Amino acid sequence: MTTPGPFLQRLRGLAGLVIGLVIGLVLALTGAAAAAQVLHIRSAQVTPAAGPVLSAGDPRASVALPDDWSRSRPGYAGTVTYRVDFEPFSSLESGDLLALYIAHVCSNLEVFLNGQLVHGGGRMVEPVTHNCNHPQLVPLPTALIRPGTNILDIRVAGHRLAEVGSHQRDGGLSALAIGPMSELAALHAQRKALQVSAPQAVSATLLLMGGFMFVMGFVNRRESHLAYFGALSVGWALVDTRLWLRSLPMSHSVAEFLLCSMLGFITWAAVQFLMRYAGSRERFVDVAMPVQCALLPLSLVLAGPSRLHLVASFWYAVLALEVLAASLWHLRREWQRRSVWLMGPLLLTVAVAGVIEFAAQWGGTRPLAAHVAALIMPVVFVLVGLRLVQQQGHALNHAEQGKARLEQRVREATAEIERNFRQLSELRVEQVTERERKRIAADLHDDLGAKLLTIVHTSDSERISTLAREALEEMRLSVRGLTGKPVRLADALGDWRAEVVSRLGQAGIDCDWQAPEDLPQRLSSRAYVQTTRILREATSNIIKHSKAMRCDIRCTITDGDMLFVLQDDGEGITAPVAGRLDQGHGLASMKNRAKQLQGQCLVESGAGQGTVIRLTVPLDRAIEGS
Amino acid sequence: MKTILLLEDLPEIRAWLRKLVMQVFPGAVISESARVQDAIELVRAVKFDLALIDLGLPDGSGVDVVTQLRDTQPDAQSVVVTIHDDDEHLFPALQAGAFGYILKEQARELITEQLQRISQGEPPLSPSIARRVMAYFSAKAKTKPAASAPSNMPNVSLTDRESEVLLRVAKGYTLPEIGVQLGLSRHTIADYVKQIYRKLNVSSRAEAALEAQRMGLFR
Numbered sequence: 001m002t003t004p005g006p007f008l009q010r011l012r013g014l015a016g017l018v019i020g021l022v023i024g025l026v027l028a029l030t031g032a033a034a035a036a037q038v039l040h041i042r043s044a045q046v047t048p049a050a051g052p053v054l055s056a057g058d059p060r061a062s063v064a065l066p067d068d069w070s071r072s073r074p075g076y077a078g079t080v081t082y083r084v085d086f087e088p089f090s091s092l093e094s095g096d097l098l099a100l101y102i103a104h105v106c107s108n109l110e111v112f113l114n115g116q117l118v119h120g121g122g123r124m125v126e127p128v129t130h131n132c133n134h135p136q137l138v139p140l141p142t143a144l145i146r147p148g149t150n151i152l153d154i155r156v157a158g159h160r161l162a163e164v165g166s167h168q169r170d171g172g173l174s175a176l177a178i179g180p181m182s183e184l185a186a187l188h189a190q191r192k193a194l195q196v197s198a199p200q201a202v203s204a205t206l207l208l209m210g211g212f213m214f215v216m217g218f219v220n221r222r223e224s225h226l227a228y229f230g231a232l233s234v235g236w237a238l239v240d241t242r243l244w245l246r247s248l249p250m251s252h253s254v255a256e257f258l259l260c261s262m263l264g265f266i267t268w269a270a271v272q273f274l275m276r277y278a279g280s281r282e283r284f285v286d287v288a289m290p291v292q293c294a295l296l297p298l299s300l301v302l303a304g305p306s307r308l309h310l311v312a313s314f315w316y317a318v319l320a321l322e323v324l325a326a327s328l329w330h331l332r333r334e335w336q337r338r339s340v341w342l343m344g345p346l347l348l349t350v351a352v353a354g355v356i357e358f359a360a361q362w363g364g365t366r367p368l369a370a371h372v373a374a375l376i377m378p379v380v381f382v383l384v385g386l387r388l389v390q391q392q393g394h395a396l397n398h399a400e401q402g403k404a405r406l407e408q409r410v411r412e413a414t415a416e417i418e419r420n421f422r423q424l425s426e427l428r429v430e431q432v433t434e435r436e437r438k439r440i441a442a443d444l445h446d447d448l449g450a451k452l453l454t455i456v457h458t459s460d461s462e463r464i465s466t467l468a469r470e471a472l473e474e475m476r477l478s479v480r481g482l483t484g485k486p487v488r489l490a491d492a493l494g495d496w497r498a499e500v501v502s503r504l505g506q507a508g509i510d511c512d513w514q515a516p517e518d519l520p521q522r523l524s525s526r527a528y529v530q531t532t533r534i535l536r537e538a539t540s541n542i543i544k545h546s547k548a549m550r551c552d553i554r555c556t557i558t559d560g561d562m563l564f565v566l567q568d569d570g571e572g573i574t575a576p577v578a579g580r581l582d583q584g585h586g587l588a589s590m591k592n593r594a595k596q597l598q599g600q601c602l603v604e605s606g607a608g609q610g611t612v613i614r615l616t617v618p619l620d621r622a623i624e625g626s
Numbered sequence: 627m628k629t630i631l632l633l634e635d636l637p638e639i640r641a642w643l644r645k646l647v648m649q650v651f652p653g654a655v656i657s658e659s660a661r662v663q664d665a666i667e668l669v670r671a672v673k674f675d676l677a678l679i680d681l682g683l684p685d686g687s688g689v690d691v692v693t694q695l696r697d698t699q700p701d702a703q704s705v706v707v708t709i710h711d712d713d714e715h716l717f718p719a720l721q722a723g724a725f726g727y728i729l730k731e732q733a734r735e736l737i738t739e740q741l742q743r744i745s746q747g748e749p750p751l752s753p754s755i756a757r758r759v760m761a762y763f764s765a766k767a768k769t770k771p772a773a774s775a776p777s778n779m780p781n782v783s784l785t786d787r788e789s790e791v792l793l794r795v796a797k798g799y800t801l802p803e804i805g806v807q808l809g810l811s812r813h814t815i816a817d818y819v820k821q822i823y824r825k826l827n828v829s830s831r832a833e834a835a836l837e838a839q840r841m842g843l844f845r
Contacts, residue, residue: 442682445682445710446682450636450639450709452731453636453639453731454638457639457734458642469732469733476711491753493797497798498753498799498800502800505802
């Protein structure tokens with residue numbers, strides 16, 4: 001994990017808020033408990049009695065309140081009747097009722113005032129209504145209150161410790177408080193909110209959130225920790241129902257059995273969640289946890305209901321150790337991988353709550369802190385759930401971005417591939433074309449070339465020999481044009497010079513050739529071939545027709561144009577000569593070829609004034625034309 | 627009295643060449659062949675002074691005959707007579723030891739003159755061939771460090787003068803022009819050109835031998 005985002009900071013704020021609320025609630029409750037004008041009764045006369053009301057003959061013993069059955073009468077199950085007496089309050093405000101407040105009674109009770117039933121918590125026989133977590137407020141009807149000593153009989157049905165999974169569910173009665181209804185009702189409402197309403201709300205929340213998480217994790221197997229967390233939340237919600245659900249359609253022992261068995265599943269979910277959330281998976285855990293889930297109920301069945309508490313306590317310790325180990329392991333892993341700012345404190349909180357719960361097991365009736373601790377656990381779950389949702393949201397966001405990036409990359413790669421493919425096919429076309437050109441060139445040489453050559457050397461007519469020779473030259477230039485690559489302008493000038501100068505020299509014409517050297521430009525093979533033909537034709541004309549003694553040839557390169565000026569001192573082009581030239585398509589073909597190169601060829605001549613040929617070839621377009 | 631080999635597959639051209647050769651070298655003994663195999667047989671049997679060799683023949687390339695002559699009769703002058711004027715076709719023949727080339731379609735007078743010049747030791751060299759030779763030697767100078775060359779490999783490189791002549795030929799100057807520019811006689815320049823041809827042949831053969839040796843080692 002990287003730096004905490006804004007959402008994370010809000011989550012921290014939320015955690016602070018929740019903790020603040022819990023502390024505030026606790027402070028408010030302790031403040032309310034210290035009210036005045038309330039009679040606290042801390043001892044009673046007691047008899048284990050079958051009858052609803054104590055009679056004078058029943059054996060009696062004095063007992064201190066709160067009375068924890070596991071200490072005062074270990075192994076006893078059934079009903080016990082407590083008798084206390086009290087003087088009516090003289091200082092009651094008008095219109096206010098007198099009330100009895102019982103912070104804790106387990107499992108159920110009936111209250112008799114002066115022998116009259118004034119309150120019943122539910123069924124007193126199996127399945128006994130489960131009121132252990134419900135604070136009791138009993139209005140004492142004014143009509144039944146005598147002026148003198150009033151007798152209050154409280155009949156309590158309870159279970160022995162051995163048969164219940166937790167101390168908070170064995171038989172017992174807390175201290176009693178008698179006082180003004182208004183005052184005690186407020187206290188009762190507060191305690192009820194804490195012990196009943198809050199667990200109800202939390203159970204509902206956990207059920208909803210856990211179900212959601214479970215589905216999310218189940219659908220997406222790579223996020224299996226979500227499924228385990230969902231199972232943990234739902235399981236905890238079910239266990240917490242014991243805090244507020246009074247009546248179950250089953251016997252006490254069955255309910256206790258199911259509750260304890262449930263803890264096996266919760267541990268399974270918790271351990272797996274902690275491991276998977278840290279991104280690891282252990283094969284033996286995958287096997288051991290379900291096996292344990294089966295062993296736990298089996299051992300409870302084998303031990304029987306009468307030893308349930310003993311076996312359950314053993315399992316509590318084992319399960320708690322497992323969760324503790326898993327937590328430490330999780331934190332260690334997370335410490336290496338990312339920060340533990342949330343899971344660390346939350347797991348610590350859970351541990352503190354667990355210690356409080358554990359301590360409360362030995363404290364007789366439950367202190368306030370135990371109720372708060374019981375509430376803290378699900379709150380922690382909710383926080384973890386929120387954190388998971390947040391991470392899931394982040395992951396989703398991340399995945400979307402990754403997907404977008406991937407799409408972009410795929411588009412780029414596709415474009416790249418297409419480009420490569422295009423280049424490759426172009427290259428392939430070039431190769432094939434080149435091969436084909438060479439084949440055509442070879443064919444032309446072998447066949448056409450041989451035939452033309454035969455004509456050249458076997459014809460009796462000089463004119464036909466010349467034509468065939470020219471045809472052969474044309475063919476060769478065409479072939480070179482077909483196969484040619486761009487030619488360096490400097491090389492081309494060397495070729496032209498060698499040909500023109502040696503031909504003119506052989507014809508006895510003085511030649512002055514001036515051209516720049518070391519030129520970097522290149523010439524397309526087409527431009528090279530066409531220029532070669534034009535120069536060759538011009539040279540031929542000079543040799544054949546001009547009767548010149550001297551020829552000046554100038555080549556200049558200006559602004560991407562190549563300019564040739566060929567000037568002879570011959571007799572110029574007279575009318576009959578022009579006619580002959582046109583017959584041989586000489587001048588016309590020179591001009592045509594120059595035009596094909598987007599250049600031009602100008603011939604200036606007058607009788608007796610020599611001839612000037614100006615050939616302009618644009619270099620840039622010439623190379624583009626290749 | 628000269629003995630001359632004539633390798634040409636087209637009968638008319640062969641007849642024409644024969645006539646031409648007999649004019650240039652009266653009284654010469656001329657052996658004719660239309661196939662590479664026959665020519666190689668002839669080379670084994672007869673000692674030649676001059677060989678006019680066509681490149682594209684029905685049963686192979688005339689280059690093989692040039693090589694054979696070079697190997698068995700170093701004094702014989704091989705001249706390629708061809709329809710191809712491009713260095714791509716000519717260069718391998720020159721590397722194999724040909725001592726010049728003549729383009730077939732040229733006029734009788736021109737060919738006569740060229741043949742006379744060749745027999746006098748003045749082989750033709752076109753700018754494109756000159757450039758090709760320059761490129762060959764400069765690439766060789768770059769790729770071959772002296773240490774890696776076997777001791778039996780002749781160290782063939784051009785002298786400054788030879789390079790100078792080549793460069794000027796490549797720029798389009800004729801041999802007489804180069805002679806004037808360098809203050810040398812026309813014959814001296816021709817000797818440089820012959821030397822260049824010879825070095826090209828020696829170097830190419832040494833390279834081929836080395837290549838064969840290398841292939842043998844790796845095989």
